[in-house]
Amino acid sequence: MTKISNNKVLIAAVGVLAVLLAGVTVWLLSVKQTNYELVQEFELEKEDLEGQYAQFSQQYDELKMTVSNDSLSVLLEQEQMKTQRLLEELRTVKSSNASEIRRLRKELASLRKVMMSYINQIDSLNRLTAHQQEIIKDVTRKYDAASRRISNLSEEKEKLEGQVTLAAQLDATNISVLAANKRGRKARKVKDIVKFQIDFNISKNITAQTGERTLYIRIATPDNDVLSKNASDVFPYENRELRYSIKKYIEYNGEEQHVTVYWNVEEYLYAGAYRVDIFSDGTLIGSQGFTLE
Numbered sequence: 001m002t003k004i005s006n007n008k009v010l011i012a013a014v015g016v017l018a019v020l021l022a023g024v025t026v027w028l029l030s031v032k033q034t035n036y037e038l039v040q041e042f043e044l045e046k047e048d049l050e051g052q053y054a055q056f057s058q059q060y061d062e063l064k065m066t067v068s069n070d071s072l073s074v075l076l077e078q079e080q081m082k083t084q085r086l087l088e089e090l091r092t093v094k095s096s097n098a099s100e101i102r103r104l105r106k107e108l109a110s111l112r113k114v115m116m117s118y119i120n121q122i123d124s125l126n127r128l129t130a131h132q133q134e135i136i137k138d139v140t141r142k143y144d145a146a147s148r149r150i151s152n153l154s155e156e157k158e159k160l161e162g163q164v165t166l167a168a169q170l171d172a173t174n175i176s177v178l179a180a181n182k183r184g185r186k187a188r189k190v191k192d193i194v195k196f197q198i199d200f201n202i203s204k205n206i207t208a209q210t211g212e213r214t215l216y217i218r219i220a221t222p223d224n225d226v227l228s229k230n231a232s233d234v235f236p237y238e239n240r241e242l243r244y245s246i247k248k249y250i251e252y253n254g255e256e257q258h259v260t261v262y263w264n265v266e267e268y269l270y271a272g273a274y275r276v277d278i279f280s281d282g283t284l285i286g287s288q289g290f291t292l293e
Contacts, residue, residue, distance in 0.1 A: 046090070046101060049108065052146055053087035056080075056111055059139050063115075066122055066135055079114055086111075088224075092238075093284055099171055100284055105150065112143055170208055170252070172278040172286025175200040179292060190271055190292050196263040198246075198276055200286060204256040216279040217246040217261055222272030227263065237282055244279075 060080035064073055086107050093100045119136055178197040181187040187194075198217060216235045219227040226243045234241040246261045271292050278286040 046093070048149065049101065049105060050087065050090055052108055052150070053083060053090060055142065055146070056083045056108075056115065057087065059115070059142065062135055062139060063118065063122065072118070072121065076118060079111070079118070083111060089287070097169075097283055100287070103287075108150065112147065115143065116140075169283050170205065170213065170280045170285045171203040172200045172280075173203055175276060175278070175286055175288035177274075177276055177288065177290045179290075190269050193265050193269055193292070195265060198261050198263070200259055200278065200288075202250065202252065202257045202259060204254065206254050208252065208254060210253050211251070213250050213252045213280055215248040215250060215259070216242075216244040217248065218242065218277040218279070219245040219263060220275040220277065222270070222274065227267065229266075235279065237279065242279075 057080055060076055060083065064076050064080075086104060090101075090104050093104070119140060122136065176199050178199075179187050179193045180195045180197055181192045182194050184195075196219065198219075221227065227245045228243045229245075231243075233244050233247070235244055235247075245263055248259065248261050250257065250259060269292060273289055273291050275287060275289045277284060
């Protein structure tokens with residue numbers, strides 16, 4: 001009798017375990033499907049942003065055709081170059097990099113405001129032909145449509161970000177660059193710079209893996225060249241290799257961590273807009289521009 005009771009208990013326990021295993025399997029499949037759908041959403045958003053940036057650049061060409069004012073033409077050219085530079089940055093960003101895509105989406109909103117201000121200036125010149133006025137109206141219509149699309153994407157993305165498992169990546173914030181002279185103070189002129197001091201914080205992230213992490217810092221010049229001491233200083237990024245300026249090892253424990261790195265200037269520098277990009281685990285985790293005069 002005792003043996004029969006024991007067998008019944010064993011059978012019941014096996015049944016319960018089978019039900020639990022089936023439930024866990026269904027849940028894991030559901031999570032996997034949700035994450036796959038989220039990644040697809042991010043890829044579509046990145047493609048849409050690339051299309052918007054490309055459209056911005058093309059429409060600057062159209063606007064330049066409508067003005068005869070040399071000063072205004074120069075300003076339009078500068079904004080077009082900025083648009084093209086941001087488009088190149090977007091193309092190097094992984095579709096899963098939520099923070100960087102969010103930053104570039106904000107940049108797009110700023111570009112739209114600048115574009116609209118130029119449209120208003122051009123319209124106020126009162127020297128536009130009927131054909132030129134039609135071009136301005138067409139550009140305005142396109143940007144109104146773009147604003148609505150970006151607004152819809154933004155709302156959808158805010159709903160999805162709370163579920164994205166890719167949030168475990170590191171994030172570099174509060175990035176600052178000091179161009180120092182031989183006394184360790186801020187250099188007033190480019191020729192006096194002997195060192196770059198780059199400071200940033202690695203944000204707190206309890207979901208990120210702890211332990212030793214490798215950071216790669218790239219210092220890009222105005223012509224998009226990267227400062228480097230050796231041609232072999234490269235790291236893997238999206239199925240290719242990128243040159244880096246500085247390699248830094250840190251011991252990450254999940255808490256916010258301050259990092260400082262240095263670059264000794266041994267090459268010729270010239271005035272213009274520079275950029276610092278920080279990578280970790282094959283992901284761009286932070287960028288900051290700075291200008292040398």
